[in-house]
Amino acid sequence: MWNLIRWELRHLFSQKSIYLLLGLFVFFIIISSNFIDTSQKIVADKYKGTITEQELVEAQEFSSKITDPWSLTNEEAYLYYTYEELQIGANLQRIQEEIIAEKKVEYEATSNSSRLEKEINLRSDVNTLYYSYYHIPLQVVDFMSTLGFVIIGGLLLVGIFGMVSRDDSTLVSQYTLTSRFGRTRLMTAKLFVVTIYTIVCTCVITIMNWIFQYSRSNYWQHGLDGWEVPIHYFFKFMYSPYPITFMQYHLIQLGILFISSLALAVLFLFVSTVTKKPIVSLIIGGAIFTMPLFIVSFFSLHDRYEWVNQAYTFTLPYMMKVDSLFMEFRALSIGELHIVLPILVIYLALLLIILFSFATHWYMQKVKVI
């Protein structure tokens, strides 16, 4: 088995297209990126910790005095932004409290309310009245759900689409299908290699993201703070019911990204197994990955059709994107059991991995012919 894994790793990582694609992504990211000015941190550090009423009053007074924000000195501007962020923290807490109040009304009005109870309990633990300079953690987290997952998806597609279909097009499958392990252990080896490749892709892009975000700030040390700030400071999570910090979110994000990427990778392998031409495998795999992104991010069909809105978070690219799982409270209720969306998606990804692993094995053993 290890011998086969070694060979499959060699085949996979000897594909120049992987490095070419990674190089292209890196090139475009570098030329389109800009410098992050973290000078504000020196001022923001004075307000690190729990946001007090006194600070909010100071912030209010300072803001009311500003008539022309463009005329501020650098020091004043840093203070202005810091006060603004303190006020955002207070507003985020108010938003949570308002939602909790609404939910409590609903809770009292409904008989079957354990689902609401769960949401209220979650939101009750949210505390956005904590501040620290958080801009580098925000960039790190944002990159993974904007470009990071796209690069990983692209690398998985380019690396895996030809993994079996290329054997058909080069006629090598004449040997694989007639050899002792060609229909059995070879597929286990390929699945193992796909898992290793997914780990490598996720790690490479994660480390690349850290290096990239930290290297484009004035002082990389400025990025060490802010990981303990609630995720709600990132505007897309302002209504999130989950009481988690940037650090917790980033770890969960990487976990869900990896498991969803693995599901996508196994699906790509399955497509490669059932198609005989690599180009067909590439087109189908590409469609699986890009169609949901086009439907939602480009054509915004989720705004027009409720079922699209309900379904898109369960597509693999949006599972890899992760952010839409944490924006609002969604859960699958089975009686008194409420499985929240992020957990549900992990189960779904595991299910897909198992399903397509078995399907790939079954197809190779029982169906595959030349």
Added chain:
Amino acid sequence: MHLNVQSLSKNYKHEVVLDNINLDFTPGVYSFLGANGSGKTTLMRLITTVLKPSQGHIKWNGHDIYQLGEKYRDILGYVPQHVGYYPNMKVQPFLEYIAALKGISREDAKEKVEYWLKQVNLYDQRKKKIGKLSGGMKQRVGIAQAMLNDPQILVLDEPTAGLDPKERIRFRSLIANLSIDRIVLYTTHIASDLEGLTDYVCILKRGKVEKMGRPKDVLSELDGRVWEVEVNQNQLEELLTSHHIGAIEKHGGQVKLRIYSDYPLSIPCRAVEATLEDIYLYYFGEGELYDVESH
């Protein structure tokens, strides 16, 4: 060592490619002769499990080969008609990869690959990319990969197609050496490749077994039916339209013909001994040879 084909049929949609084939194989060289589309390659692909039958069974020592799975493929060597390879892979690593697919350990694989590279006279080419090799060399890579697991069943599907005469002779000698104590199934439409090599001849025609037996028995079917005549160019034109013609050789102004006829001809002629090439041409007339589609 017994391979048994029972009531085997293969259909593609509504087209019958193999129709109720029954064959028994014990150690020896079995040659399958047939025109393009006669079902030779389909039969070999069924025996090598790269295709599934529409009906019937193939049994190895009494067990269904599809049920045996790994166990059956462990005793199988297959040299396909078109040798497949990864274009950028070199000869030695490619054979080592096939050895891994066959479940041979890395240590044994190195030894076996070197042995077979020497046997097929490719040792000096081992560091070359397969894509850069000649057709004959690629076929020898095909043989080497098939032999790595010392197979009890060796399937050769038109292995000499596209080879020049010198390479075909070399290839025939190689197969003769490999054929001891195994079942060798050899398909070809070049009958002369089989002379002195084959133990049994099987003639497939339109998906059915037309004739099966030892070469001398099959050849004896044509006793008194192969005639040789010498004619001039004008007579040739007439004979071509009125008789079943085999090989034609030119000798100066005269033309020497082999004619297949159940009765002596009305022109001066002499009965000659049939060859495997005659068998092939006798069973597959010109129309038969070129009219059927290939699968």
